[in-house]
Amino acid sequence: MKNFKILNDYSIRSKLLLIYLICVLVPMIVTNSIFYITIRNSEEKEQRINMEHSIDRVKYNLGAVFDDCVLVSDHLYRDLTLNEFITKRYDNLLTYYDRYIYLLQNNVIKYYYRSQHVYQVTIFTDNNTISDSDNFIKLTPQIRNSEWYKQFKDNKEAMIISVFYDKDKKYSINNMARTISIIRKLDNFDKTHENILRIDIDYNIILNDIFNEKMEDNLYICNKDFVLFSNQKSGVGADEFDSINSINEENVKLNDFYKFKALNEKWNIIITEKDVNPFSKITEKKELFIGLVILNLLLPTIIIALISHSIGNRITLLNIYLRKVENEEFSTIDEYGYGKDEIGNLIRSYNLMVLRIKELIEVVFKRDAEKQRLELAKKQAELKALQSQVNPHFMFNTLESIRMRSLIKGEDETAEIIENLSALLRKTINWGEDYITIEDELLFVENYLQIQKYRFGDKLSFDFYVTEKCKSIRIPKLSILSFVENACVHGIEEVSHNASINIAIFKYDNNLIIEISDTGIGMDEGKLNSIREKLNNAEIDTLNNSKSTGVLNTYMRLQMYCNNSMKFEIDSKLREGTEVTMQICLDELKLNG
Known part of the structure; x- marks a missing residue:
């Protein structure tokens, strides 16, 4: 009996589904398959007999x-x-x-x-x-x-x-x-x-005899070279004979011949059968077929669905309330309509347990809970006081005033940069949730690069390539911006010639590919290996002790976001530039997004 204990690991719905498959669906498929095969064999046998009779009549007519x-x-x-x-x-x-x-x-x-x-x-x-x-x-x-x-x-x-x-x-x-x-x-x-x-010989006499057979199948009379007669179309006397090769041998179901009595020659009589349509016979016996469907499928399905609904809904409800208990929410279940079976008794036992726990909490922990609520309220008040000391709206209003004065003075470029800076700061301060779409992340990046372009002038250029399907994928906030910022500070700033930053985002198989490259100063092999080693051994302690945390922080956030399944590559050549490639499995993103 130990082998059957594995059933205890499956849900009640799964067990009911197993019963449905084994006791209802499989027997239905077997019985209906037998029904189908029987009708098909009967149809094929009948067609075979009809074809043999047709050939006998054709032989008789040819002989006459x-x-x-x-x-x-x-x-x-x-x-x-x-x-x-x-x-x-x-x-x-x-x-x-x-x-x-x-x-x-x-x-x-x-x-x-x-x-x-x-x-x-x-x-x-x-x-x-x-x-x-x-x-x-x-x-x-x-x-x-x-x-x-x-x-x-x-x-x-x-x-x-x-x-x-x-x-x-x-x-x-x-x-x-x-x-x-x-x-x-x-x-x-x-x-x-x-x-x-x-x-x-009058050709139409034999052709009419063939058409009089009223066959659904294809009937051919052939010699060794040509198709002499067929029931495919009438009025072919003016057409040339079709070649014997026009008959597909794979479709030949019956092949016979007629030997002429007074002539040293024989003609082949070939029938190519069309597919048997058993559903035409099933239609004729639709009462029996409908009865089998009701008996084998519909009735058991309704009964099992009702039982599954009765058991599954109550078990699901009980599971929901037990999870509330895990979250310290002690709510009772209304017992009305939940029956007198084992599950109904279990619901009543749960209600009794919840009431006992509530009494215990009120008697033993009431004073401590009150004290904790007072301390929590005090801390929340202190936190709101600290937050009120810094009013980011003052900074945004100041930047907006500077931008408006720049516009009035005709300094459009300065106004545009201040607007980008204001938008960037507003999105950074109003953090919200940690995960945003790639489309919103690239708006961060574009605002940042516009500010850097104001700083570097024509020395900096940038280009984005992102496929439409990738724009709605959610990633950790500022994850692309961190690498772009690193490229500007450590790559573009160190060179005197014109340089560019390129971002490409696309799907490959079931992976999201993010490529960030620059044509800045790059780095030598020693520094590149040092960065690779830090990324491979990245931990929280490493992040706390590191002076430069931007790229390392972003790397760890991305790895945590996709369950450490991200493939990360960084390549660089001195005085040529740096390229970062990230490959993230989309299934992991869907799991965490």
């Missing part, structure tokens, strides 16, 4: 389209009338047109209209005696150089699927530049001539 087109190609491949028409050499155009009309009347080419999936049937032949029409075109060098013809020749198969972009159709009525064709040789009866059948 291409099987129908292959059936048309088989019919034309075996048609004897068509073969005789493209292999016959015609003496003149009249003979050709007679035969062409006969072919149309027998409905050989128009057979493909029975298929809704065929967009165009074109037969390319090396028979130069025929005339180009919608369905018959002579094999010219330009056609042999086309993309689809090269694909057919390079594949070396009797029948292939060709995917290409036909620029000639980009501005056609149907804007169907994307072309997917079944190409095969017509060599069933004659292998001596080159006759090629190209059946262009």
Whole structure:
């Protein structure tokens, strides 16, 4: 049980918070996480099944389209009338047109209209005696150089699927530049001539089938090079095919393929799933979710908050009155409304103790206390009498009279210096609190330097650099002024050339940096080491025994202000000047400011 005694070191509010975290918040997070994960897994499983069904439907539709087109190609491949028409050499155009009309009347080419999936049937032949029409075109060098013809020749198969972009159709009525064709040789009866059948599939038929899936996910049908179809946008027939690289592999959730029955080719069917949104399912079950929140979080939170308020407020109140006892203020607590539990009994015991102490003070120490109050009143009267002997207003009024006479005589410079001196003396005598803002401290410094500039003339110049965020930071009063005064007396006064004093104040990380430098006489290495040693070993006794206390006093005040965490550096070179750098942790200033 000794291990549990450590709980005695924590406040009651901390213990109640621990109970809340372990018994309420953690179980709530666990149960809601399970609820969330269950819904997410169910959603993912459902989406997976829907994607598989979509792919099955896409495969079925692709099979229906291409099987129908292959059936048309088989019919034309075996048609004897068509073969005789493209292999016959015609003496003149009249003979050709007679035969062409006969072919149309027998409905050989128009057979493909029975298929809704065929967009165009074109037969390319090396028979130069025929005339180009919608369905018959002579094999010219330009056609042999086309993309689809090269694909057919390079594949070396009797029948292939060709995917290409036909620029000639980009501005056609149907804007169907994307072309997917079944190409095969017509060599069933004659292998001596080159006759090629190209059946262009209706691109929009397959695209509409994909859009009819109504999928929220991204569905793609691709060959090895291009994205042939997708459900991202409609009306893309005039656009070039997107590259297969446009699909981000990291987003691919399902990858399948469709193998064509009569063709040596397969197409990939890819689905990139959008993020599962479990909150849509949570919304559907909002009654259950709200019930869990009330059961796991809201109700225990209210109960623990009420108990914490009941216990914590009374303990805090008792602690406040006990601190008053430490300061010799013996006040009782009103017992009304503080209950009959252990804390209520403790409050009543405290009141009894305070009353006993008051009785003891009144009986035993009443005479001594009265005597002490009389002596204190006498000392206060003597102190006020001493203070009244020195009236600083007389000095300020005298300086103001001198300044006004200087102004009347036109001695503006003298009046300005007297005004600075009066302001400096007034702020020094009216000490107030020991800590002031850097902005107010720099007003001290500026008044002082204006007076010194009146003394030194153009020999002295000064410059301040302070960031806006540093102006409101509080530091001990006259801490910067002491170093500036030291620079004027021991640095600037000893040189005959022009010299300057520069002050820079800024933040670096979480530290306040104060840099004070002058271009005065400086000091040699021996004197510099002596000052450093005094600062490193600074104590109250050292301050009392030292003749020069300004810098040492300021150093000790700053160290006390920031809990001895200030980093202090002083560097100097003879006839070049002196530089003082102070680095103060802002957390220590906030602790003491």
